[in-house]
Amino acid sequence: MSSPVHSSLFAEKTLKSATSCSPVSLYLAPWVVPVSSPVIRDGAVAVSDGRILAVGSSSSLQAQFAGAGIETCQGVLLPGLVNAHIHLELSAFTELPRPTPDETFCDWIRSLIDVRQENRMAPEETARAARQMLQQQHAAGVLLLLDIGNIQSSPLSVTTHAAHVVNLLELLGPDAKAEERVLARIASLPDSVAATPHAPYSTTRGIMTALKQRADRLQHIFSLHVAESADEVELLRSGQGCFRAFLEERGAWENAFPGRGIDSRGTVGYLEQLGLLDSNLLCVHCVQVSEEEVRMLAERGCKVCLCPGSNRFLNVGIVPLELMLRHGLLPAIGTDSIASNEELDLWREMRILREDHPGVNPARIMTMATLGGALAMGREQDFGTLAPGRKAIFLNACSPALQGARNMEQLFDRLTGGGCPDKIRWIGEG
Numbered sequence: 001m002s003s004p005v006h007s008s009l010f011a012e013k014t015l016k017s018a019t020s021c022s023p024v025s026l027y028l029a030p031w032v033v034p035v036s037s038p039v040i041r042d043g044a045v046a047v048s049d050g051r052i053l054a055v056g057s058s059s060s061l062q063a064q065f066a067g068a069g070i071e072t073c074q075g076v077l078l079p080g081l082v083n084a085h086i087h088l089e090l091s092a093f094t095e096l097p098r099p100t101p102d103e104t105f106c107d108w109i110r111s112l113i114d115v116r117q118e119n120r121m122a123p124e125e126t127a128r129a130a131r132q133m134l135q136q137q138h139a140a141g142v143l144l145l146l147d148i149g150n151i152q153s154s155p156l157s158v159t160t161h162a163a164h165v166v167n168l169l170e171l172l173g174p175d176a177k178a179e180e181r182v183l184a185r186i187a188s189l190p191d192s193v194a195a196t197p198h199a200p201y202s203t204t205r206g207i208m209t210a211l212k213q214r215a216d217r218l219q220h221i222f223s224l225h226v227a228e229s230a231d232e233v234e235l236l237r238s239g240q241g242c243f244r245a246f247l248e249e250r251g252a253w254e255n256a257f258p259g260r261g262i263d264s265r266g267t268v269g270y271l272e273q274l275g276l277l278d279s280n281l282l283c284v285h286c287v288q289v290s291e292e293e294v295r296m297l298a299e300r301g302c303k304v305c306l307c308p309g310s311n312r313f314l315n316v317g318i319v320p321l322e323l324m325l326r327h328g329l330l331p332a333i334g335t336d337s338i339a340s341n342e343e344l345d346l347w348r349e350m351r352i353l354r355e356d357h358p359g360v361n362p363a364r365i366m367t368m369a370t371l372g373g374a375l376a377m378g379r380e381q382d383f384g385t386l387a388p389g390r391k392a393i394f395l396n397a398c399s400p401a402l403q404g405a406r407n408m409e410q411l412f413d414r415l416t417g418g419g420c421p422d423k424i425r426w427i428g429e430g
């Protein structure tokens, strides 16, 4: 994973070589939001050789880099957004209805399975919808995505698109028969394929621990759906509820829950007992977690990704964000798939977080959508902030509301509460 020491050495090296011979470009704007340092009024970003050299006030950088090419921008310069949880291969499944109040999370899973079986799509059709979704994401300011999919030979992995996509192959198997098959598959996977489990309710302990050992060996992120619904916690705690009925329906109920000798008070506690909690673990959702579990996640350096739009769509509750921040977690944000969300728009996700958590500082929510995502994916040396050494690809966002912001508080309020800005332009591409 990334190392801050490496990042700073790299930044120095870049600065030296660039100042000696490479041309420097300066981008000036009324507002610069570096995320890792305070907002700069009338700020500038200096770039050279595809990396950021410096971020500062417009006057100081113009003096420091006299002779640099200058571009004056309107609005705000900020890092590209990070969507830390999406399922691109589900992009064609736009028709799934929002569950009614008397439907359970398991009912939604049944609908998804049925729709996927009824509408078996040609691989080209799946890939086309996924590429279109990726284009939409990028056009709306997303630079880095963590994509979870069940198709191993997905044409998505050879995308030539400008967004940076990390693909994880998602594996699952709820009973002994499936475990045998999945373990054999894991053993035959090439090292170039990063694989991860779906969720504790759908994946046996044997599969999860085998995938964790493999992820540690290959040094890639270990991401799974965690504590998304109260139904999941009920299954782990007592072996009852709609998930038990769902597993029974499919002939996959083996009395695995509550696990013998395992204290299954919650999903995070369950994962802890399996030895899965560490800084390589990315827990997606974490809606139904106790304070004890939040503390455990923070102490072990685990990463968390919130999907507020999906949680609202599926009516599974509201994440304890204030608690997470108080314990020192900086969650990432994801849209999840179009099968469980009205639209996949990270600006809307920020707005939903604002609505659900009016006490949380909007600047923190902006940090989650950028640096939080980069940290969750171990890519903070390249993405998530405007700082020396980072990739020189960033956003210029513009709208009358942003241009009318009179101070930093108004700026963050409008960035996180106003939806996607009217104009999004990428700087540093092509």
Ligand SMILES: [Zn+2]
Pocket: 085, 087, 225, 284, 336, 337
């Ligand atoms: Zn998901």
